[in-house]
Amino acid sequence: xxxxxxxxxxxxxxxxxxxxxxxxxxxxxxxxxxxxxxxxxxxxxxxxxxxxxxxxxxxxxxxxxxxxxxxxxxxxxxxxxxxxxxxxxxxxxxxxxxxxxxxxxx
Amino acid sequence: xxxxxxxxxxxxxxxxxxxxxxxxxxxxxxxxxxxxxxxxxxxxxxxxxxxxxxxxxxxxxxxxxxxxxxxxxxxxxxxxxxxxxxxxxxxxxxxxxxxxxxxxxxxxxxxxxxxxxxx
Numbered sequence: 001x002x003x004x005x006x007x008x009x010x011x012x013x014x015x016x017x018x019x020x021x022x023x024x025x026x027x028x029x030x031x032x033x034x035x036x037x038x039x040x041x042x043x044x045x046x047x048x049x050x051x052x053x054x055x056x057x058x059x060x061x062x063x064x065x066x067x068x069x070x071x072x073x074x075x076x077x078x079x080x081x082x083x084x085x086x087x088x089x090x091x092x093x094x095x096x097x098x099x100x101x102x103x104x105x106x
Numbered sequence: 107x108x109x110x111x112x113x114x115x116x117x118x119x120x121x122x123x124x125x126x127x128x129x130x131x132x133x134x135x136x137x138x139x140x141x142x143x144x145x146x147x148x149x150x151x152x153x154x155x156x157x158x159x160x161x162x163x164x165x166x167x168x169x170x171x172x173x174x175x176x177x178x179x180x181x182x183x184x185x186x187x188x189x190x191x192x193x194x195x196x197x198x199x200x201x202x203x204x205x206x207x208x209x210x211x212x213x214x215x216x217x218x219x220x221x222x223x224x225x
Contacts, residue, residue, distance in 0.1 A: 001168075034211035036151075043201055043215035044151065055213070087151055091211055094165060095141070095153040 002026050002090050006098035012106040019075040021101045023088035028068045032092035035064055035073045038100075039084045047086075048073065078103070108132040108214045110202050115219030122192050122223070128185040128202030128216055136160075136180035139205035141212060142187050144198035144221075154200070155187065158208060170196075192223045 003026040013019050023033065031051040036044035046055045048064040051071055061076045075082055083105055088098040114126040128140070142154040155176040156165045164176055175188040185202050199220050203212035 038151075043203075043217055044212075045215075046206075046211055046213050049206070049211045089151075089211060091209060094167075095156070095212075097151040097153065100150045 004098040006101050010102045014106045017078045021073045023071045025069045029090045029092035031067045034089045036087045037084045110216035112216045112219040115221045117222045123190045126187040130183045135183040139208045140185045141203045143201045146198045197223045
């Protein structure tokens with residue numbers, strides 16, 4: 001089974017900050033990685049697929065990069081609506097999620 | 107507009123059974139693989155099961171294999187999860203989610219239905 005490890009688990013930041021979240025896979029998954037945003041009491045929302053492709057309707061301040069085993073999600077300028085929990089997901093072999101990164105207000 | 111609406115959650119005793127349903131609308135249901143994903147209270151996301159568009163391919167997480175059964179009825183635009191031999195650790199919000207393409211990330215999710223396993 002492929003394990004996904006995110007860091008950090010919690011991130012404190014201010015509006016306007018540049019934020020980076022890292023996701024590591026236990027084996028190579030090529031670019032078969034997605035990122036989701038989840039707000040309390042809501043379903044996850046797909047942000048990025050194939051490591052760096054932006055889902056339709058997602059603001060361009062979100063970007064993804066990486067391949068193989070190491071990936072990053074970057075928010076170029078954090079907005080009030082971006083305080084949420086973010087999950088990576090591999091879909092190279094079935095589906096596995098990272099444990100999540102909570103982005104909270106500093 | 108794509109909509110996925112889960113139902114069937116509730117309180118059940120350990121060892122009991124429950125059947126979840128997911129009603130789909132706004133897209134050609136029979137063309138997409140579908141999934142169940144769960145989230146225990148205060149925890150992360152866990153993929154549970156997947157079924158291909160024609161039910162030819164079915165997959166389960168090891169944690170539910172042999173206890174849960176996924177199925178679909180394309181004529182009724184519905185997805186199901188039959189859950190047997192339920193355990194306390196199955197307590198979670200269960201989401202149905204659409205594969206954006208077979209074996210791809212999940213582009214649409216329902217609002218979830220809560221399953222609580224407790225005596």
